[in-house]
Amino acid sequence: MSKLKISLVGLGQRGMVHLKSLGRLSDEDLIEIAAIADPFEENLSDEKISKTLNISDVSKIKKFSNTKDLINDNISDGIIFAMPPNQHNGEIELAAKKSIGILAEKPQSLFLDEILKQNDSINSSNTISTVGFQMRYDDGYTDIKKYLSNKWTAAITMAVLGAVEGHGVKHTKTETLGGRSDRIWTADKKWSGTSIVENGIHYTDIMRYWTNSDIKWVQANYTERPENLQDQEGSNPIAYSVVYGFENGCVANLLYTKPAKSFFSENYEYIITTHSTVKFEDDYVAYEYLDQDWPPSDKPDLKDLRKIISKNPSKEPMMEFENTYKMIRTFVEAMDSNDKSKLRCNYENSINSIASVLAANASNLLNGDKINIDEFITSEKFSKFRSKEKNLITE
Numbered sequence: 001m002s003k004l005k006i007s008l009v010g011l012g013q014r015g016m017v018h019l020k021s022l023g024r025l026s027d028e029d030l031i032e033i034a035a036i037a038d039p040f041e042e043n044l045s046d047e048k049i050s051k052t053l054n055i056s057d058v059s060k061i062k063k064f065s066n067t068k069d070l071i072n073d074n075i076s077d078g079i080i081f082a083m084p085p086n087q088h089n090g091e092i093e094l095a096a097k098k099s100i101g102i103l104a105e106k107p108q109s110l111f112l113d114e115i116l117k118q119n120d121s122i123n124s125s126n127t128i129s130t131v132g133f134q135m136r137y138d139d140g141y142t143d144i145k146k147y148l149s150n151k152w153t154a155a156i157t158m159a160v161l162g163a164v165e166g167h168g169v170k171h172t173k174t175e176t177l178g179g180r181s182d183r184i185w186t187a188d189k190k191w192s193g194t195s196i197v198e199n200g201i202h203y204t205d206i207m208r209y210w211t212n213s214d215i216k217w218v219q220a221n222y223t224e225r226p227e228n229l230q231d232q233e234g235s236n237p238i239a240y241s242v243v244y245g246f247e248n249g250c251v252a253n254l255l256y257t258k259p260a261k262s263f264f265s266e267n268y269e270y271i272i273t274t275h276s277t278v279k280f281e282d283d284y285v286a287y288e289y290l291d292q293d294w295p296p297s298d299k300p301d302l303k304d305l306r307k308i309i310s311k312n313p314s315k316e317p318m319m320e321f322e323n324t325y326k327m328i329r330t331f332v333e334a335m336d337s338n339d340k341s342k343l344r345c346n347y348e349n350s351i352n353s354i355a356s357v358l359a360a361n362a363s364n365l366l367n368g369d370k371i372n373i374d375e376f377i378t379s380e381k382f383s384k385f386r387s388k389e390k391n392l393i394t395e
């Protein structure tokens with residue numbers, strides 16, 4: 001593999017994880033880290049960069065306070081974008097125009113019109129592109145996909161019980177950009193686009209990966225946080241109830257919470273196929289009765305129906321560093337061989353995930369109306385929900 005030059009935009013919480021991956025790829029002699037862009041000088045300090053990188057000469061990496069200057073410097077074969085989703089301003093389109101490979105962190109923007117523009121530029125240049133859904137690179141989750149590949153998935157129930165962002169102090173100086181003074185921008189609807197867009201998108205996308213099917217419609221209802229609590233706890237809703245209908249007929253329930261002062265965190269996942277129940281225990285298992293006789297004369301013992309799908313999977317596929325590393329390595333390999341098929345999702349394919357969470361917001365604003373995703377992407381009826389200018393997130 002020749003050494004590709006990779007740059008990074010946004011050296012914040014997520015950017016540091018990307019930089020660690022790039023450092024490893026550089027140590028493996030697979031890439032060169034070309035440049036980093038960040039509008040805040042303190043985020044570009046050698047001290048901060050060397051916290052993550054092993055390479056001795058951090059000064060070889062070019063630094064830019066303006067992303068477009070980095071792109072126009074023509075030193076990058078590929079760029080990882082890890083900036084807040086409401087701060088984009090044509091950078092992805094410019095990089096695509098120059099046929100630079102693009103790995104954009106999810107959500108690529110909070111506004112579908114902007115995302116569609118980015119996608120058009122990527123399609124026109126036919127450049128390699130992907131979006132930061134690292135859970136697609138998790139071995140345990142991929143074992144689930146393999147198990148489901150010859151079955152019909154009828155239903156998924158997922159409860160993601162998380163607490164409000166209490167320790168997520170970010171690196172963007174939001175106080176200088178009209179955002180929160182404590183820099184926890186994920187708690188602010190105007191910046192996060194709601195927690196379903198900011199984080200629930202990962203769970204939405206992984207259901208598409210497992211089922212190998214796109215989302216066809218969504219219905220959602222949220223419990224808003226009382227206004228008098230929002231200054232302290234943020235403006236995101238406290239709880240989200242989202243129902244997705246898939247093209248293959250599967251119906252999924254995503255229950256998602258963000259209470260403050262709870263600190264409890266746990267996930268439950270159940271996948272129902274025509275003839276089995278998949279459950280996430282210490283191993284991922286399926287309960288399935290494979291004998292031909294039906295109904296059986298004696299009720300089988302559950303332990304005889306238990307089949308391990310994935311042994312000892314990662315407890316936290318989203319946070320697992322190896323998954324992000326594998327995603328970036330695959331991005332680099334896809335660029336090197338000019339082979340998009342290596343990637344587990346490309347920009348165009350990611351649109352169904354981002355459109356579904358944005359349509360969940362719209363459904364909530366429309367009192368739980370059922371929204372068809374294709375219509376949401378194209379119909380005049382939903383244009384106000386797609387528009388950056390109208391910015392309905394704040395409603």
Ligand SMILES: NC(=O)c1ccc[n+]([C@@H]2O[C@H](COP(=O)([O-])OP(=O)(O)OC[C@H]3O[C@@H](n4cnc5c(N)ncnc54)[C@H](O)[C@@H]3O)[C@@H](O)[C@H]2O)c1
Nearest residue numbers: 010011012013014015043082083087105106132170171172
């Ligand atoms: N895939 C994942 O698991 C995962 C995890 C965390 C965050 N993210 C995503 O990564 C992105 C960044 O989030 P974060 O947690 O690192 O936030 P952050 O605020 O900690 O970091 C963002 C960085 O971008 C910089 N920045 C701000 N405006 C910019 C601009 N206009 N151009 C270039 N850089 C700019 C900031 O200075 C900061 O250093 C978001 O889209 C977020 O949703 C993804």
